[in-house]
Amino acid sequence: MTVKIFETPEVQDFLKAVAGFDQDGGSERAKQILHRLLSDLYRLIDDYDVTPEEFWTAVSQLNALGQGTQFGLLAPGLGFDHYLDMRMDAADAEAGRTGGTPRTIEGPLYVAGAPELQGSGRMDDGNDPDAEAMWLTGQVRDTDGHPVAGAKVEVWHADSKGGYSFFDPSQSEYNLRRTIITDAEGRYAVRSIIPSGYGCPPDSPTQQVLDLLGRHGQRPAHIHYFISAPGHQHLTTQINLAGDPYTYDDFAFATREELVVPGQRIEDAAEAEKRGFEGPFT
Ligand code: MBD
Numbered sequence: 656m657t658v659k660i661f662e663t664p665e666v667q668d669f670l671k672a673v674a675g676f677d678q679d680g681g682s683e684r685a686k687q688i689l690h691r692l693l694s695d696l697y698r699l700i701d702d703y704d705v706t707p708e709e710f711w712t713a714v715s716q717l718n719a720l721g722q723g724t725q726f727g728l729l730a731p732g733l734g735f736d737h738y739l740d741m742r743m744d745a746a747d748a749e750a751g752r753t754g755g756t757p758r759t760i761e762g763p764l765y766v767a768g769a770p771e772l773q774g775s776g777r778m779d780d781g782n783d784p785d786a787e788a789m790w791l792t793g794q795v796r797d798t799d800g801h802p803v804a805g806a807k808v809e810v811w812h813a814d815s816k817g818g819y820s821f822f823d824p825s826q827s828e829y830n831l832r833r834t835i836i837t838d839a840e841g842r843y844a845v846r847s848i849i850p851s852g853y854g855c856p857p858d859s860p861t862q863q864v865l866d867l868l869g870r871h872g873q874r875p876a877h878i879h880y881f882i883s884a885p886g887h888q889h890l891t892t893q894i895n896l897a898g899d900p901y902t903y904d905d906f907a908f909a910t911r912e913e914l915v916v917p918g919q920r921i922e923d924a925a926e927a928e929k930r931g932f933e934g935p936f937t
């Protein structure tokens with residue numbers, strides 16, 4: 656079947672009616688955007704001779720992607736999150752906002768309301784027998800290099816199996832999620848566990864779409880951050896633990912060279928203690 660009807664006046668008028676152009680109510684912006692989106696899709700159906708079977712298969716897939724956080728998971732896989740970041744980077748450059756730690760994507764697994772720590776404390780609940788201890792330390796500085804005391808550092812990351820609390824029912828509430836307030840020198844130091852990379856569930860609607868593209872759904876081991884302080888631009892970012900096979904092959908396209916950090920292995924508790932880290936050391 657090769658019919659080409661998209662450019663006909665009937666279809667063009669039909670699209671305008673579908674987008675509510677002849678109606679007084681609704682939102683002008685919604686009408687414009689829906690009209691453009693539908694036009695692009697109608698044209699695609701014409702250009703690729705999309706069959707009714709293919710169309711209804713796509714509808715079923717979209718319905719499946721509407722469950723839980725599935726579309727939020729596919730969106731970074733399709734590059735939307737990174738594209739929005741690229742646009743914010745470009746806007747920052749245009750406005751002369753330079754310096755500082757680069758942003759990268761939030762992802763779909765943030766949960767608000769994590770327990771608050773003053774400068775230091777513990778992020779893990781101690782219930783992950785496969786986990787290795789990790790200390791996460793840092794200093795929040797402004798773009799002139801001055802420390803920011805009292806900054807809010809929200810951190811969240813996966814456990815040793817790549818699962819996130821709230822989404823992985825085997826974990827306790829807010830495990831590996833904390834809001835840390837920086838000390839007088841802008842510093843924070845918390846005890847946690849080394850996260851593993853995340854993988855999209857193999858049978859999930861998201862992975863089904865990635866399979867069609869011949870792509871995996873893996874992310875390298877990473878730690879998410881929101882950093883905020885009054886009078887400063889909010890920063891959404893992540894760090895990647897160097898040496899992961901997926902560091903430069905992230906299905907969510909979130910890796911940035913400046914955010915890849917090598918961990919420093921500490922072999923014994925005495926050494927950790929000497930550095931002022933809080934236990935437990937195993
Ligand atoms: C994650 O942990 C994540 O950070 C992103 C962006 C997508 C899926 C899982």
Ligand code: FE
Binds near residue numbers: 762764
């Ligand atoms: Fe993540």
